Amino acid sequence: MMSKSGISNPRTPYLLLLPGIAFLFTFFIWPIANLAQTSTQTPIAGGDTGEYEQTLRWANYLDAFLENKEQFGRSFLYAAIATVAALAIAYPLAYAIAFKAGKYKNVLLVLVVAPFFTSFLLRTIAWKQILGEQGVVVPFLRDLHIIAPSTTLTSSAFAVVAGMTYNFLPFMTLPLYASIDRIDPRTLEASGDLYANGITTFRKVTLPLSMPGVVAGTLLTFIPAAGDYVNAAILGSPQTKMIGNVIESRFFKIVDYPTAAALSFTLMAAILVLVSVYIRKAGTEELV
Amino acid sequence: MSGISSARGDLRIDHVSKSYGDFTAVNDLSLTIPEGSFFALLGPSGCGKTTTLRMVAGLEEPTKGTISLGNTDITFTKPYQRPINTVFQNYALFPHLTIFENIAFGLRRRGIKDVKEQVEKALDLVELSHLSSRKPTQLSGGQQQRIALARAIVNRPALLLLDEPLGALDLKLRRQMQIELKWIQKEVGLTFVHVTHDQEEAMTMADTIAVMNEGEIEQLGSPADLYDNPKTAFVANFLGQSNLIKGTITGNDGDNHVVELFGQKISLAKNRSHAVDNSILAGIRPEKFRISRLATPTSGNILSGGKIEDVSYIGVSTQYQVLMPWGQELMVFEQNDDGVAPFNVGEDVNISWEAGFTFALRGDEDAEAGTEVNPEEIIEDDE
Numbered sequence: 001m002m003s004k005s006g007i008s009n010p011r012t013p014y015l016l017l018l019p020g021i022a023f024l025f026t027f028f029i030w031p032i033a034n035l036a037q038t039s040t041q042t043p044i045a046g047g048d049t050g051e052y053e054q055t056l057r058w059a060n061y062l063d064a065f066l067e068n069k070e071q072f073g074r075s076f077l078y079a080a081i082a083t084v085a086a087l088a089i090a091y092p093l094a095y096a097i098a099f100k101a102g103k104y105k106n107v108l109l110v111l112v113v114a115p116f117f118t119s120f121l122l123r124t125i126a127w128k129q130i131l132g133e134q135g136v137v138v139p140f141l142r143d144l145h146i147i148a149p150s151t152t153l154t155s156s157a158f159a160v161v162a163g164m165t166y167n168f169l170p171f172m173t174l175p176l177y178a179s180i181d182r183i184d185p186r187t188l189e190a191s192g193d194l195y196a197n198g199i200t201t202f203r204k205v206t207l208p209l210s211m212p213g214v215v216a217g218t219l220l221t222f223i224p225a226a227g228d229y230v231n232a233a234i235l236g237s238p239q240t241k242m243i244g245n246v247i248e249s250r251f252f253k254i255v256d257y258p259t260a261a262a263l264s265f266t267l268m269a270a271i272l273v274l275v276s277v278y279i280r281k282a283g284t285e286e287l288v
Numbered sequence: 289m290s291g292i293s294s295a296r297g298d299l300r301i302d303h304v305s306k307s308y309g310d311f312t313a314v315n316d317l318s319l320t321i322p323e324g325s326f327f328a329l330l331g332p333s334g335c336g337k338t339t340t341l342r343m344v345a346g347l348e349e350p351t352k353g354t355i356s357l358g359n360t361d362i363t364f365t366k367p368y369q370r371p372i373n374t375v376f377q378n379y380a381l382f383p384h385l386t387i388f389e390n391i392a393f394g395l396r397r398r399g400i401k402d403v404k405e406q407v408e409k410a411l412d413l414v415e416l417s418h419l420s421s422r423k424p425t426q427l428s429g430g431q432q433q434r435i436a437l438a439r440a441i442v443n444r445p446a447l448l449l450l451d452e453p454l455g456a457l458d459l460k461l462r463r464q465m466q467i468e469l470k471w472i473q474k475e476v477g478l479t480f481v482h483v484t485h486d487q488e489e490a491m492t493m494a495d496t497i498a499v500m501n502e503g504e505i506e507q508l509g510s511p512a513d514l515y516d517n518p519k520t521a522f523v524a525n526f527l528g529q530s531n532l533i534k535g536t537i538t539g540n541d542g543d544n545h546v547v548e549l550f551g552q553k554i555s556l557a558k559n560r561s562h563a564v565d566n567s568i569l570a571g572i573r574p575e576k577f578r579i580s581r582l583a584t585p586t587s588g589n590i591l592s593g594g595k596i597e598d599v600s601y602i603g604v605s606t607q608y609q610v611l612m613p614w615g616q617e618l619m620v621f622e623q624n625d626d627g628v629a630p631f632n633v634g635e636d637v638n639i640s641w642e643a644g645f646t647f648a649l650r651g652d653e654d655a656e657a658g659t660e661v662n663p664e665e666i667i668e669d670d671e
């Protein structure tokens with residue numbers, strides 16, 4: 001009778017894990033292993049395009065990297081700028097929603113998420129319109145003489161970074177909001193009571209208490225941004241190519257699978273290293 | 289850091305009002321709190337005491353009136369420029385800082401470089417030196433309470449504000465902290481302003497209590513003053529319990545009024561009457577009453593014709609409900625110190641008391657004012 005409760009069966013937790021493990025294995029571990037296997041292949045001598053054999057040629061990695069270091073550098077630079085820009089926009093927004101929005105809190109949160117109701121691709125194409133010659137931005141900036149009459153904004157690094165900033169903004173805003181909203185406003189009052197003015201209170205209390213959100217938000221923005229190719233493809237030019245675009249074209253256009261796979265692994269490794277250094281520096285052992 | 293007022297002296301709240309839209313939280317309040325005193329603002333939920341405290345702290349701005357410290361007007365001074373610190377109701381410790389850094393926070397903001405000695409002294413004062421490297425979440429409620437106190441006291445403010453500081457503690461710890469707070473106040477010699485809805489807490493700690501109700505001060509005085517000689521039915525009922533009996537002043541006898549309570553004559557000292565005309569509410573605290581069986585002779589004021597309705601034995605005393613001929617139930621607390629067996633339900637008794645214990649309120653007051661406040665409901669916030 002007792003065993004019916006399920007608690008007494010020690011295998012239950014593993015049974016519950018089974019679907020998840022099966023999923024991860026089929027759609028993550030197996031493809032990754034496959035990719036790793038591909039990354040050291042070489043073309044079959046005299047074979048067709050796209051026919052490769054395993055020769056364990058590790059030099060593929062070096063070749064792939066040296067050929068594309070410029071795109072690697074650009075990817076991380078654009079992703080970093082987009083992350084900082086998104087943080088600069090999202091922090092005041094999240095702060096206002098958490099502390100100042102009152103009864104409009106939920107409405108504003110829905111608005112933050114609202115862009116997700118449209119396809120990522122469509123939104124990015126829409127930016128082409130916004131920044132295009134017929135858009136509002138370019139004539140406005142020209143009238144103010146901020147940009148020269150001959151300057152365009154589409155097909156530029158600016159457009160790519162702006163597109164990424166926009167597309168990943170909700171990923172920055174939501175974790176920031178979650179951690180700012182948890183701050184007890186009375187700790188801010190206490191800070192003021194203990195001789196800290198507004199700026200000091202922000203530096204010494206608000207910002208440190210919202211660090212988990214800052215770290216989570218920057219990671220959720222930086223990681224996908226560094227591997228992104230849609231923004232560069234739609235809003236950029238050959239001069240703004242990112243590593244994602246290279247991987248995409250190697251896979252689907254040039255059918256150079258080993259290089260594409262080696263690039264993918266190099267990108268993953270680079271992101272992993274950057275992120276672990278960052279998390280250590282940010283010192284968020286309490287990262288939720 | 290500059291800009292912190294160095295004002296010292298008595299706190300003067302002068303005709304201060306605070307309204308939120310149509311709601312008046314504090315209505316034309318005037319109050320002087322002498323330097324070095326332990327002052328309590330006592331009242332039920334929503335009486336305006338927390339609003340008053342927040343205006344003194346600078347967290348709210350008065351709609352009208354001025355607040356000054358010594359000779360300095362601080363009505364619109366920013367909180368961080370006031371030489372005033374607060375112990376918040378939920379302590380509001382900084383969760384990301386160690387206990388040491390929590391206490392050092394105010395010192396550091398004032399640009400003091402060597403904070404170690406002062407922080408350690410403050411930790412010593414609250415007897416928690418061994419916890420200085422912990423984080424607030426690792427502390428119990430009582431310990432957090434002491435750290436909040438240390439964090440405020442270390443700054444030696446001209447004024448220390450305590451907003452229901454013991455509200456979240458259990459009864460036993462609260463009692464202990466009451467005594468400790470009182471001791472610390474004497475030790476450091478700072479002015480403490482304490483906001484509470486707990487009359488026992490206010491009476492235990494404060495030199496002077498201001499009883500607030502609906503945004504105004506009902507009465508101000510020492511705990512003994514307020515208890516023995518309340519001016520209004522609200523004070524009589526909010527501080528302890530009172531028996532309030534409708535009566536009429538029918539004559540004078542030297543320093544005393546002769547008062548008729550439903551046909552029975554008693555005596556009332558003239559200087560203990562707050563009535564404005566002949567119609568009064570005569571007040572007697574339940575523990576001042578003595579019960580006697582009909583045959584037993586009694587002296588002082590006597591009301592006869594009572595019948596014991598209910599007996600509750602609670603150890604140190606026995607509480608009786610005595611039904612009087614005019615239909616009112618009087619409450620009587622008898623100490624269990626005479627070895628006499630308690631009275632039984634249904635016994636016919638007289639009630640007597642020392643004439644000097646009688647006080648009198650205006651006859652048109654609501655005898656129930658202040659009785660329906662249940663302090664247990666008001667753990668959270670005042671507003």
